[in-house]
Amino acid sequence: MIKVDNLVKTFGPKRAVDGISFTVERGEVLGFLGPNGAGKSTTMRMVTGFIPPTAGRISVGGHDVVDQPIAAKRLIGYLPENAPAYADMTVLGFLSFAAEMRGLTGEARRKAVNRVVEMCFLESVVHQSVDTLSKGYRHRTCFAQSIIHDPPVLILDEPTDGLDPNQKHEVRTLIRRMGEKKAIVFSTHILEEVDAACTRAIIIDRGKIVANGTPEQLRSRSEQAGAVALRVAGIPAADVTAKLRELPTVRKSQVLAEAAGFATVRAYPNPDGRNGALQESLFELAVRQNWKLAELRTEEGRMDEVFRSITLPDTMPAANKTEESK
Amino acid sequence: MSNGETQVAQASGERGEHSMAFHNIKTIAKREISGYFASPVAYVFIVIFLLLTGFFTFMVGRFFDRGEASLAAFFLWHPWLYLFLVPSVGMRLWSEERRLGTIELLLTMPVSPWQAIVGKFLASWAFLALALVLTFPLVFTVNYLGDPDFGVILCGYIGSLFMAGAYLAVTCMTSALTRNQVVSFIISVVLCLFLILAGWPPVLEMLIKWADPGLVDTVAAFSVVTHFDSVQLGVLDSRDLIYFLSIMVFSLFTTGVIIRGHRAG
Ligand SMILES: Nc1ncnc2c1ncn2[C@@H]1O[C@H](COP(=O)(O)OP(=O)(O)OP(=O)(O)O)[C@@H](O)[C@H]1O
Numbered sequence: 101m102i103k104v105d106n107l108v109k110t111f112g113p114k115r116a117v118d119g120i121s122f123t124v125e126r127g128e129v130l131g132f133l134g135p136n137g138a139g140k141s142t143t144m145r146m147v148t149g150f151i152p153p154t155a156g157r158i159s160v161g162g163h164d165v166v167d168q169p170i171a172a173k174r175l176i177g178y179l180p181e182n183a184p185a186y187a188d189m190t191v192l193g194f195l196s197f198a199a200e201m202r203g204l205t206g207e208a209r210r211k212a213v214n215r216v217v218e219m220c221f222l223e224s225v226v227h228q229s230v231d232t233l234s235k236g237y238r239h240r241t242c243f244a245q246s247i248i249h250d251p252p253v254l255i256l257d258e259p260t261d262g263l264d265p266n267q268k269h270e271v272r273t274l275i276r277r278m279g280e281k282k283a284i285v286f287s288t289h290i291l292e293e294v295d296a297a298c299t300r301a302i303i304i305d306r307g308k309i310v311a312n313g314t315p316e317q318l319r320s321r322s323e324q325a326g327a328v329a330l331r332v333a334g335i336p337a338a339d340v341t342a343k344l345r346e347l348p349t350v351r352k353s354q355v356l357a358e359a360a361g362f363a364t365v366r367a368y369p370n371p372d373g374r375n376g377a378l379q380e381s382l383f384e385l386a387v388r389q390n391w392k393l394a395e396l397r398t399e400e401g402r403m404d405e406v407f408r409s410i411t412l413p414d415t416m417p418a419a420n421k422t423e424e425s426k
Numbered sequence: 427m428s429n430g431e432t433q434v435a436q437a438s439g440e441r442g443e444h445s446m447a448f449h450n451i452k453t454i455a456k457r458e459i460s461g462y463f464a465s466p467v468a469y470v471f472i473v474i475f476l477l478l479t480g481f482f483t484f485m486v487g488r489f490f491d492r493g494e495a496s497l498a499a500f501f502l503w504h505p506w507l508y509l510f511l512v513p514s515v516g517m518r519l520w521s522e523e524r525r526l527g528t529i530e531l532l533l534t535m536p537v538s539p540w541q542a543i544v545g546k547f548l549a550s551w552a553f554l555a556l557a558l559v560l561t562f563p564l565v566f567t568v569n570y571l572g573d574p575d576f577g578v579i580l581c582g583y584i585g586s587l588f589m590a591g592a593y594l595a596v597t598c599m600t601s602a603l604t605r606n607q608v609v610s611f612i613i614s615v616v617l618c619l620f621l622i623l624a625g626w627p628p629v630l631e632m633l634i635k636w637a638d639p640g641l642v643d644t645v646a647a648f649s650v651v652t653h654f655d656s657v658q659l660g661v662l663d664s665r666d667l668i669y670f671l672s673i674m675v676f677s678l679f680t681t682g683v684i685i686r687g688h689r690a691g
């Protein structure tokens with residue numbers, strides 16, 4: 101449904117988006133991750149036809165966004181960053197306007213408005229003026245606007261920004277459910293949302309794609325993925341790590357904690373130690389050594405760690421500086 | 427395909443390109459007008475407009491002392507009256523859209539930018555027309571006092587409406603320049619002031635002292651005053667209307683260029 105090929109956008113000397121390519125098919129939910137200023141919103145603005153690309157091609161449903169903007173825009177529902185809405189209208193008026201702009205009139209319009217009011221839980225504010233809405237409700241109103249014509253393509257820029265935890269959950273569920281029949285792209289800073297709603301995620305940093313895959317694939321890029329943590333009673337942690345290092349399956353071991361007579365140690369696998377071999381060999385070691393094993397667990401990769409390790413170089417020095425100055 | 431999708435597909439398939447454009451312009455204009463009346467600003471504006479026209483016509487223009495059954499004293503002041511009133515109506519057109527960020531919504535809907543520009547312009551123009559129509563008691567007054575030439579009066583109203591449209595288009599253009607309404611107001615007042623002064627008799631008299639008459643005529647030809655004067659005297663020359671129309675077309679076209687420029691970054 102969405103095909104983006106080598107997209108570039110420069111603002112003056114700055115390359116905000118620098119050669120991004122991806123495709124999204126019907127039934128896919130693509131998550132956009134990346135630090136502030138990475139170029140997520142700029143990419144979405146180009147896909148929705150709001151700003152023209154400096155170079156590259158975008159097609160939505162087979163229509164080139166630059167050459168056939170109206171046909172492409174008809175297929176897209178868009179929630180811009182910060183959820184703008186006309187301040188001088190009521191929620192009902194605003195949604196009716198959006199429906200009419202999408203070619204829905206009369207009974208069809210009324211039905212469409214009722215449907216999204218219900219889906220986005222806006223019943224209590226339909227007659228309220230948009231500029232008196234709380235941030236979360238304004239966000240939901242703008243979200244409702246984006247799905248009013250039941251578009252096959254949805255572009256959502258931080259759809260859960262400013263929502264309370266219940267609403268965040270509702271919106272994620274909604275995205276996942278709608279994603280079965282639509283092509284959806286959404287950006288977020290909340291990494292759990294990638295697991296909760298995406299079939300695939302892209303991490304963008306400084307205008308380039310630095311990672312692309314299913315949530316599992318991304319998580320497995322974490323250093324911790326496949327590492328095994330073990331907790332042993334009554335033995336100094338240093339002794340444990342010494343023994344661990346002798347195993348052929350262990351690349352590296354690390355003391356996580358030593359308290360109340362328990363030593364917690366993490367072992368990272370060698371290529372030999374992948375796919376459960378590490379855990380097995382650790383268990384055998386513990387039996388041989390007669391260790392009192394309190395816990396033995398293979399760790400999954402963590403999205404935040406992957407995110408940090410991929411996009412770190414820029415942010416790390418800054419973070420250190422602020423700590424020093426304290 | 428889900429239900430909504432088929433509906434949209436049908437809706438756009440049934441209508442031709444032109445009726446789709448008409449539908450979009452109408453929807454945008456309707457929203458804009460309802461925006462005016464959603465706040466007290468519209469009513470305040472109309473009251474101020476009527477009070478000021480009354481003040482200029484009766485006090486400054488000495489309507490009763492003229493002893494003629496015409497609205498000349500009323501129309502005489504319109505170029506000056508509009509100088510401040512029209513920019514105050516039009517200044518929000520695009521600057522507000524940019525300030526709120528709704529321009530991003532509007533221009534990612536299936537409309538072309540010119541449809542949005544025309545829709546918004548027509549809405550404000552219709553609003554100005556409404557204010558103008560509400561001066562109708564004056565027509566009854568002159569009719570009661572004497573035997574006016576209704577042809578001349580109609581000409582005056584048409585000319586006045588076109589002049590308002592020209593000012594409004596200029597304001598539309600300046601409002602696209604900035605997200606600050608006040609700045610947009612000031613720039614449009616200055617631009618409209620140029621349009622007046624270029625043909626204002628005191629300025630022309632001054633110019634004639636040191637420029638050749640041909641040049642002075644050319645300058646005067648760019649002024650709204652020159653064109654409005656002949657129209658309000660009852661001479662509905664197509665050249666005058668074309669003058670106003672070309673200001674509108676030029677300004678609205680420039681508005682489109684400015685908006686495209688913003689998006690290109
Ligand atoms: N209109 C513009 N003019 C100049 N620079 C711009 C413009 N719009 C965006 N940029 C720059 O482009 C870069 C990418 O911005 P963008 O808004 O796409 O980031 P983002 O990934 O959405 O970040 P965030 O997570 O903060 O929303 C930023 O450095 C920004 O300053």
Ligand SMILES: [Mg+2]
Pocket residue numbers: 140141142181257
């Ligand atoms: Mg952003």
